[in-house]
Amino acid sequence: MNVQSFSFFFAILALGCWLGTLAIIVGALVRRFGNPDAFADLREQVGGVALPLAWAIALVTTVGSLYYSKVQGYVPCELCWYQRICLYPWSVILGIAAWRRDAAIKVYAIPVLCVSVLISAYHSWIQWFPPPSGTSFCTAAVPCTLKYVNEFRFVTLPFMALSAAVFMIALLFVSEPSDVEIDIAEEVEVSA
Amino acid sequence: MSNRPGKSTSASQRVRAASNAGKGKSTAWIWIAIVAVVVVVGVVAVVAGRGSSAKGGSASPSGGTIVPNGKLDYGQVSVSGTNLTPMPDNGADPMVGTVIPSVTGQQFDGKQLAIAADGKPHIIMVVAHWCPHCQAEVPRIQGWLDASGMPTDVELVTVATSNDPAKGNFPAADWLRAQKWSVPTIVDDKQSQAGAAFGVSGFPYFIVTDAQGKVVYRTSGEKTEAEWNALLAAARTGKAPV
Numbered sequence: 001m002n003v004q005s006f007s008f009f010f011a012i013l014a015l016g017c018w019l020g021t022l023a024i025i026v027g028a029l030v031r032r033f034g035n036p037d038a039f040a041d042l043r044e045q046v047g048g049v050a051l052p053l054a055w056a057i058a059l060v061t062t063v064g065s066l067y068y069s070k071v072q073g074y075v076p077c078e079l080c081w082y083q084r085i086c087l088y089p090w091s092v093i094l095g096i097a098a099w100r101r102d103a104a105i106k107v108y109a110i111p112v113l114c115v116s117v118l119i120s121a122y123h124s125w126i127q128w129f130p131p132p133s134g135t136s137f138c139t140a141a142v143p144c145t146l147k148y149v150n151e152f153r154f155v156t157l158p159f160m161a162l163s164a165a166v167f168m169i170a171l172l173f174v175s176e177p178s179d180v181e182i183d184i185a186e187e188v189e190v191s192a
Numbered sequence: 193m194s195n196r197p198g199k200s201t202s203a204s205q206r207v208r209a210a211s212n213a214g215k216g217k218s219t220a221w222i223w224i225a226i227v228a229v230v231v232v233v234g235v236v237a238v239v240a241g242r243g244s245s246a247k248g249g250s251a252s253p254s255g256g257t258i259v260p261n262g263k264l265d266y267g268q269v270s271v272s273g274t275n276l277t278p279m280p281d282n283g284a285d286p287m288v289g290t291v292i293p294s295v296t297g298q299q300f301d302g303k304q305l306a307i308a309a310d311g312k313p314h315i316i317m318v319v320a321h322w323c324p325h326c327q328a329e330v331p332r333i334q335g336w337l338d339a340s341g342m343p344t345d346v347e348l349v350t351v352a353t354s355n356d357p358a359k360g361n362f363p364a365a366d367w368l369r370a371q372k373w374s375v376p377t378i379v380d381d382k383q384s385q386a387g388a389a390f391g392v393s394g395f396p397y398f399i400v401t402d403a404q405g406k407v408v409y410r411t412s413g414e415k416t417e418a419e420w421n422a423l424l425a426a427a428r429t430g431k432a433p434v
Contacts, residue, residue, distance in 0.1 A: 003301070003303075004301065005237040005238055006237070008236075008237045009233055009234055009237035012233045012236075012237070013230070013233065016229065016233075045218075045219045045222060046222065048219050049219045049222050049223065053226070072303075074303070074304065075304065130268065145268050145270075147268055147298070147302055148298075148302050148303065148304065149302055150263065150264070150302055153263075
């Protein structure tokens with residue numbers, strides 16, 4: 001596979017992330033403002049796979065990011081590095097949480113991923129609409145407005161990171177109560 | 193309050209019941225659907241990638257890279273340093289001896305390419321897709337490269353500038369791919385910043401630099417094979433053709 005194939009592949013996955021996020025939001029709105037029992041079974045099933053799926057997304061995002069920088073030689077800019085800082089750790093931590101069925105990880109993961117969303121959104125914006133005067137993050141050697149990938153004329157690398165982070169947040173919101181919560185509840189009950 | 197679990201529903205029982213509720217229902221179909229979608233997308237990407245390889249993107253026999261199946265009509269360009277002034281119509285070129293500005297841009301596939309004083313002599317060729325002299329010059333030089341091979345001691349780079357969809361032969365990527373142009377090429381932005389950085393005043397336009405990045409010679413217009421060889425010699429020796 002050449003880099004065009006990989007970019008096309010990752011771009012489709014990014015768009016899939018938005019579809020998944022949209023489905024979760026619509027489901028939540030229907031339950032909130034419509035029938036609270038709607039999609040109950042589906043909600044439970046998605047909640048059960050949400051954590052390992054979020055981990056898989058973090059893993060694919062990390063591997064994809066390393067592919068572009070290490071295999072293709074695309075030099076990450078300063079903003080890219082901030083996004084990496086926010087995303088890379090979850091490729092390990094969410095794996096452990098998924099193994100332990102510890103959905104309480106969302107308390108820690110969601111705030112960090114929200115920071116990633118903000119940075120990715122800003123980075124995507126300045127790549128789509130480069131400011132004439134540049135930005136304080138841009139350098140001549142590694143300009144942050146340089147679009148290494150531009151699939152479908154709008155799916156750039158920061159947009160891919162944005163897609164992954166948004167979907168991970170949505171998945172973490174619907175992830176099921178954890179075994180750890182159960183253990184804590186039992187301990188509290190026994191000690192009471 | 194007793195330590196013994198009572199008969200009434202406790203918090204732990206409710207949490208465990210909620211957790212166990214999903215266990216009875218298989219989630220295998222979700223994973224199967226996800227894997228199926230990913231596999232289908234992967235196959236489509238591979239098939240599409242093979243198609244693009246047939247049009248370009250592989251290493252050329254002369255060692256360069258055929259203009260890949262890029263989609264960029266315009267690139268992102270940043271210039272560091274001072275632009276060269278345009279070449280005067282008559283008299284000596286005042287920019288000879290001046291170090292060229294660093295120009296970082298994108299090739300047609302989005303990959304980054306930089307033109308800068310990097311310790312190697314350069315010949316920078318600036319072309320415009322609508323210029324008939326460039327359309328004649330590109331196959332001539334490509335023929336020379338095919339016959340002689342890509343020089344290893346002189347860096348050849350192209351800037352495809354003055355891109356305008358209202359003019360003929362647009363986009364430059366299609367034109368250069370059709371010519372199997374094997375020289376790494378920066379596609380200029382809408383403002384033609386890369387072209388302006390080198391003081392372009394005609395097409396095709398050639399800037400010859402020495403290893404320190406200093407301008408040795410600038411010229412415009414179609415070149416014969418002898419004149420092309422003279423440009424290569426100028427880059428190697430650091431002396432303008434007589």
